[in-house]
Amino acid sequence: MTIRCRFAPSPTGQLHVGGARTALFNLLYVRNKGGKMVLRLEDTDVARSSKESEEAICSDLQWLGLDWDEGPNVGGPGAPYRQSQRLGLYRENVDALLKSGGAYYAWESSDELNAMREAAQGSVQGFRYSRQEYSDEQLAQYRDEGRTPVVRCSASPGDIVFVDEVLGEITIPASDLDDFIILKGDGYPTYHMAVVVDDHHMGVTHVLRAQEHLKNTARHLRIYDLLGWEPPKHGHMPLIFSMEGGKMSKRDKAKVARAAARANGHNPESLALLTGLPEDLLVRFMKKKDHGIDTAVAIANKLGVELPEIDVRDFRESGYLPEALVNFLSLLGWSPGGDREIMGWQETVDAFSLDRIVKTAAKFDREKLRWLNGVKLRELSVDELIERVVNYVEQWGGNLKGVDVSIVGPLISLYRERGQTLRELDDAVAWVFTAPTEYGPAKAIKKHILKGDSLERLSKIGAILGSLSEWSEVSVETALTAFTENECEGKMGKVAQPVRIALTGSPVSPSIYPTIVSLSQAEVVGRISACVQYFTDSSHN
RNA sequence: CACCCUAUCGUCUAGUCCGGUCAGGACACCAGGUUUUCAUCCUGGCAACACGGGUUCGAAUCCCGUUGGGGUGACCA
Numbered sequence: 001m002t003i004r005c006r007f008a009p010s011p012t013g014q015l016h017v018g019g020a021r022t023a024l025f026n027l028l029y030v031r032n033k034g035g036k037m038v039l040r041l042e043d044t045d046v047a048r049s050s051k052e053s054e055e056a057i058c059s060d061l062q063w064l065g066l067d068w069d070e071g072p073n074v075g076g077p078g079a080p081y082r083q084s085q086r087l088g089l090y091r092e093n094v095d096a097l098l099k100s101g102g103a104y105y106a107w108e109s110s111d112e113l114n115a116m117r118e119a120a121q122g123s124v125q126g127f128r129y130s131r132q133e134y135s136d137e138q139l140a141q142y143r144d145e146g147r148t149p150v151v152r153c154s155a156s157p158g159d160i161v162f163v164d165e166v167l168g169e170i171t172i173p174a175s176d177l178d179d180f181i182i183l184k185g186d187g188y189p190t191y192h193m194a195v196v197v198d199d200h201h202m203g204v205t206h207v208l209r210a211q212e213h214l215k216n217t218a219r220h221l222r223i224y225d226l227l228g229w230e231p232p233k234h235g236h237m238p239l240i241f242s243m244e245g246g247k248m249s250k251r252d253k254a255k256v257a258r259a260a261a262r263a264n265g266h267n268p269e270s271l272a273l274l275t276g277l278p279e280d281l282l283v284r285f286m287k288k289k290d291h292g293i294d295t296a297v298a299i300a301n302k303l304g305v306e307l308p309e310i311d312v313r314d315f316r317e318s319g320y321l322p323e324a325l326v327n328f329l330s331l332l333g334w335s336p337g338g339d340r341e342i343m344g345w346q347e348t349v350d351a352f353s354l355d356r357i358v359k360t361a362a363k364f365d366r367e368k369l370r371w372l373n374g375v376k377l378r379e380l381s382v383d384e385l386i387e388r389v390v391n392y393v394e395q396w397g398g399n400l401k402g403v404d405v406s407i408v409g410p411l412i413s414l415y416r417e418r419g420q421t422l423r424e425l426d427d428a429v430a431w432v433f434t435a436p437t438e439y440g441p442a443k444a445i446k447k448h449i450l451k452g453d454s455l456e457r458l459s460k461i462g463a464i465l466g467s468l469s470e471w472s473e474v475s476v477e478t479a480l481t482a483f484t485e486n487e488c489e490g491k492m493g494k495v496a497q498p499v500r501i502a503l504t505g506s507p508v509s510p511s512i513y514p515t516i517v518s519l520s521q522a523e524v525v526g527r528i529s530a531c532v533q534y535f536t537d538s539s540h541n
Numbered sequence: 542c543a544c545c546c547u548a549u550c551g552u553c554u555a556g557u558c559c560g561g562u563c564a565g566g567a568c569a570c571c572a573g574g575u576u577u578u579c580a581u582c583c584u585g586g587c588a589a590c591a592c593g594g595g596u597u598c599g600a601a602u603c604c605c606g607u608u609g610g611g612g613u614g615a616c617c618a
Contacts, residue, residue, distance in 0.1 A: 012617080048617075114615095117592090126542075170546080175544080176545075191618045212611095214613075219618080238611095331567095339565075339569095340566090362553065364553090369568095370568090378581080418580045442551095497578065509579070510580080511577085512577065
């Protein structure tokens with residue numbers, strides 16, 4: 001039997017890392033078993049679904065290298081792969097359930113339902129819908145009001161017991177289940193109905209999804225049973241937590257922005273002034289009534305705070321490598337056993353199995369991701385890394401955007417070991433394009449510039465470099481080692497550190513010779529004399 | 542609050558199913574080495590079986606309870 005798995009996002013926003021991990025595990029399983037991967041868009045929430053979101057999600061999946069064998073735009077035996085294009089099929093099966101008595105029409109409005117929930121607040125178990133009887137007069141009245149009924153599926157009379165591929169035997173007691181909606185008032189199926197019908201018709205053999213769906217599985221199994229279909233196997237994967245514990249969610253961004261605002265002593269009024277956003281929105285935001293990402297981003301930008309990456313897009317923008325994110329994600333809730341961690345795609349595919357998926361939620365440790373990204377960065381050949389950086393700045397901007405490859409190349413190989421992300425690499429190189437206007441830290445300045453005859457020495461070095469007839473790493477090295485031997489008792493630090501400060505503004509940079517020739521001779525001479533000038537001016541020492 | 546899931550270093554985890562190197566690796570952190578600075582790299586260190594009962598010659602590993610954590614409780618998926 002061919003194994004078939006699916007990833008079924010709803011196109012209502014960006015691809016979340018949790019979603020990416022779900023897609024990843026499904027694909028790893030499929031590739032390991034030589035099966036087929038299906039991508040299906042669950043766009044039954046008409047109000048929230050969008051084409052842009054669909055494109056963004058597909059783009060991020062592709063960026064991660066998570067491909068699919070069947071899906072929208074590629075087709076396949078289960079086509080179409082957008083639920084909004086499969087309405088007839090759902091309707092058919094809803095009708096079948098209606099006919100067999102497994103489902104029935106329910107006429108309560110959302111408001112009435114909410115009122116019923118409200119009323120059930122105090123009860124031990126909370127609200128559970130139970131089937132209502134309607135008199136002919138009531139029905140007539142509802143129709144006159146223009147109400148459209150929903151269709152509810154009758155709950156299983158007995159406990160739902162199934163063997164989960166990850167968790168083992170799971171029991172959802174009947175007392176926990178109630179009659180759930182399978183067809184909405186707008187004629188669209190709910191998730192429960194659509195998922196079951198599609199998984200069945202698309203030949204899905206294994207449903208691997210997050211543990212938050214555990215109870216939904218009980219509902220889905222009920223539908224399979226009522227329809228007389230063989231259900232697929234289910235496996236529920238552990239959740240991904242933020243470092244604080246709790247599902248990693250978009251709200252984490254709002255949380256960070258709020259904390260930053262408070263730490264800076266802001267109130268809604270001052271925030272409105274700062275961001276130009278309406279004050280009532282900010283009031284709601286700060287009171288945690290609103291968690292808008294745009295609001296969070298606006299505040300963070302003004303305050304210069306980094307928001308935590310949550311969506312795949314965020315990680316892309318921060319300069320992570322797809323292979324690093326994939327490797328990291330594969331280790332969240334799964335391990336190949338033993339001591340293996342740094343793995344390539346095929347190695348991971350070969351090692352993957354459901355019984356090695358962990359049962360407990362994993363916290364998302366960005367520090368480890370950063371480290372892993374650095375490892376993957378250094379695994380790349382220099383040429384490959386250069387290409388990644390060029391593509392990266394092309395898309396997301398940076399100091400190196402539009403800069404000639406003949407300049408980018410040497411710089412990147414210089415910084416290869418000094419950055420964990422593409423963004424950091426680009427940031428690190430900023431000094432090449434902008435001469436320093438100030439120098440620091442103070443302690444280093446004191447030691448390398450102001451102490452003794454340092455400034456005079458720097459001046460001499462400038463003169464020596466300026467007199468070179470050939471501008472190359474070798475000629476610079478020859479000249480400076482000679483100078484070091486003759487005038488600094490061979491102490492390289494006396495030469496390198498002042499030069500670093502003069503050229504970059506800080507005492508930290510890659511090896512000194514390549515650092516020097518990263519700039520033109522004229523630029524080096526200019527920066528050195530500017531530095532000497534700066535500190536000769538008595539106000540700076 | 543109810544139900545369900547779950548429990549090894551701060552974090553990700555190996556070991557648990559088939560009890561007998563009481564615990565391995567990695568991130569982070571600390572110390573040292575290499576290095577003209579930084580980084581890379583190398584070496585070493587710190588650090589965990591939630592608790593309480595059982596079962597057993599012997600339990601991280603099996604059973605029960607407690608506590609902790611999380612999920613769910615939509616005409617969202």
